[in-house]
Amino acid sequence: MRRGGFTLVEILVALGIASLLLGVILSTTLGQRGLYALDQNRTAANQNLRAALDILVADLRQAGERLPLDFPAVEVRNGTELVLRRNLFDVVLSLCDRNGISGNQDNIPVADRNPPRNASTEYIEACRFRDEDGNGFDDRIDAWRNYRCGLDGDPACQTGNRREVVRVYIHDPSTGRGRGEWFDYDGEDRSGVHIHKGNRDRWQNSYGPLSRLYILEERRYFLSGTVLNLAENGGGGRGLVGDVVGLQIKARAGNSTYTDFPPPGVSWTSLEYVEVTVRSRLGNVERAPSTRAVPRNVFSH
Known part of the structure; x- marks a missing residue:
């Protein structure tokens, strides 16, 4: 008669079967975890890229608002950088210095009380002093001052208040795409025809008479390392999406x-579309969504 219990052979067989089952279960579990991680990476990559493209497309559609044909409202640089601009204020000033400005000049004449007799019709129209309210300031300077001083929610102007400093873009359309750069507009002088450049940097370029001054918004998209960056109004970039x-x-x-746009002689208003492709890699997952959009303002010119 056999005693209770298992023989050594039976125990070994049971252990073998248990090990086989555990191996199958473990392999299935690890496989499922891998698929889950892969799916998570794929979802994260898609969401990040879609969010970035949505922001970019929204900016692209607004580009060129209240900007003329000869202003580079949309720029593509080397196929890897996109610059989008739109005007924020209807009053555009002109540079009314017959010798232009350069170097360290920080008082910018934007009106002329005594234009020369031989001045062109364009110069007189752009720079003729206008003072309908009789306060001694050109009416266009009045408009800019009111805009600047109201930025902090208080219409009164306060000297030294950094919240009343406006980023302004000067642009000379006379050469190719035109030269342009940003500066800080922080006040006006008592002449009634000058605005003041607040930052102490020298002008990067020289600007001729009738260069234009805009209060606008600029958004520049570019890749730095593996981060898609957005820089605003000539400032440094901030990261939007990583793993790009x-x-x-x-x-x-x-x-x-074109991978460089606009070329000489071509206006931004001739755009049919801008195509953007962002390639992202997260783990072993790579995605390269592409989208096309056109500034709606091309249809208003």
Whole structure:
């Protein structure tokens, strides 16, 4: 008669079967975890890229608002950088210095009380002193001062208040794409025809008569390392999306495709669309969504 219990052979067989079952279960579990992680990476990559593209497309559609044909409202640089601009204020000033400005000049004449007799019609129209309210300041300077001083919610002007400093873009359209740069507008002098450049940096370029001054918004998209960055109004960039390994931008205009846009002689208003492709890699997952959009303001010119 056999005593209770298991033989050594039975125990070994049971252990073998248990090990096999545990191996199958463990392999299945690890496989499921891998698939889950892969799916999580894929979802995260898609969400990040979609969010970045949504922001970019929204900016692209607003680009060019209240800007003229000869202003670079949309720029593509080397196929890897996109610059979008729109005007924020209807009053645009002109540079009314017959010798232009350069170097350290920080008082910018934007009106002329005594234009020369030989001045062009364009110069007189842009720079003629206008003072309908008789306060001694050109009416356009009045408008800019009211805009500047109201930025902090209080219409009264306060000297030294950094919340009343406006970023202004000066642009000379006379050469190619035109030269341009940002500066801080922080006040006006008592002449009634000058505004003041607040930052102490020298002008990067020289600007001729009738260069224009805009209160506008600029948003520049570019790749730095593996981060898609957004820089605003000439400032440094801030990261939007990480794990980006490629950014490709193309502009389509006049049946041609450009990675540098606009070329000489072509206006931004000829745009058919801008195509942006963002390539992202997260783990082993790589995605490269692409989108096309056109500034709605091209249809108003």
